[in-house]
Amino acid sequence: MKSLLSRGSPLDDSAAQLKAIGEFSELLRGLPRFREKLASHGMNPLHPARTEIFQVNAGKMCNQTCRHCHVDAGPDRREIMTRETFEACLKVIAATEIPTVDLTGGAPEMNPHFRWFVEEVTRLGRKTMVRCNLTIILANERFRDLPEFFARNRVHVVSSLPYFEKAHTDRQRGDQVFEKSIEALKLLNAQGYGREGSGLPLDLVYNPSGAFLPGAQASLETEFKKALQSRYGITFNALYTITNMPISRFLEYLQNSGNLDDYMERLVNAYNPAAAAGVMCRNTISVGWDGKLYDCDFNQMLDIPVASQGSKTVFDFDARALGSRSIAVDQHCYGCTAGAGSSCGGATV
Secondary structure (H helix, E strand, C coil): CCCHHHHCCHHHCHHHHHHHHHHHHHHHCCCCCHHHHHHHCCCCCCCCCCCCEEEEECECECCCCCCCCCCCCECCCCCECCHHHHHHHHHHHHHCCCCEEEEECCCHHHCCCHHHHHHHHHHCCCEEEEEECCHHHHCCHHHCCHHHHHHHCCCEEEEECCCCCHHHHHHHHCCCHHHHHHHHHHHHHHCCCCCCCCCCCEEEEECCCCCCCCCCHHHHHHHHHHHHHHHHCCCCCEEEECCCCCCHHHHHHHHHCCCHHHHHHHHHHCECHHHHHCCHHHCEEEECCCCEEECCHHHHHCCCECECCCCCEHHHCCHHHHHCCECCCCHHHHHHHECCCCECCECCC
């Protein structure tokens, strides 16, 4: 599979994605705007809480092209964060008390400045979290020592694994991804990751393989731990369940399979005000590969910037201005507020 951009898909345009979601949810089904749903529970506008996570998108380049990817990442994407932008991120981190830096992509490890940045964040005494797709570790010799690098810098590794069976995983992420993921997990375990008392957290991420919401996080975690331990001797700390957002390549799947309207209706009907109170955009600032600021990674992919006049990029970062902003929302936000909620850290309630 190639990216939407490489294929010249109309859905490469973020405005087209928002239009598609809005048309199905409003015109065909008469479903309420997300702002109206928030207002009905006294939560419009949505305001940020204390910023706890500084999320940095190192670029859209990736060694995989997954069917559900909301970033439209892949080997054919060339957008990557520059050293100058990384340096601006470091200035923000040093000037604030934000405790966690969350590195994502694409495959963030493919950025040539990745290791330098992780080491600098470590020197600042902040926790570094890396969203690792696992197969990057085996992509070529350049990445084989990533488990040792992660362990040396006490990096919190969050790894994608759609399921503990080959068919489900390869269907969503590509041929042979499951076997490579298992091998990479074993290499991480060998460094102490996911082992009790090691202080090296290894968490897994589960995304549904179709147009449905994830099951209960606690139950799925138990299933994953039992299966991976008994079949492969693999241990990990926690499982995050994340709802597939109706944007980018997953939106394309929903359209092509005729599931978009039903999926949007499912998200709206599963709206949970408790989940809305805990959405990640309230405690996260997301930095795009080009330095622009967003409320969350999903808004970033839809080109919906922060609603702060005094601070639009990491180069003019103003914590006070950002703290008083209203969070930008649209129909895709139902994905984070359905059922038990969904965030980069899994369920919110």
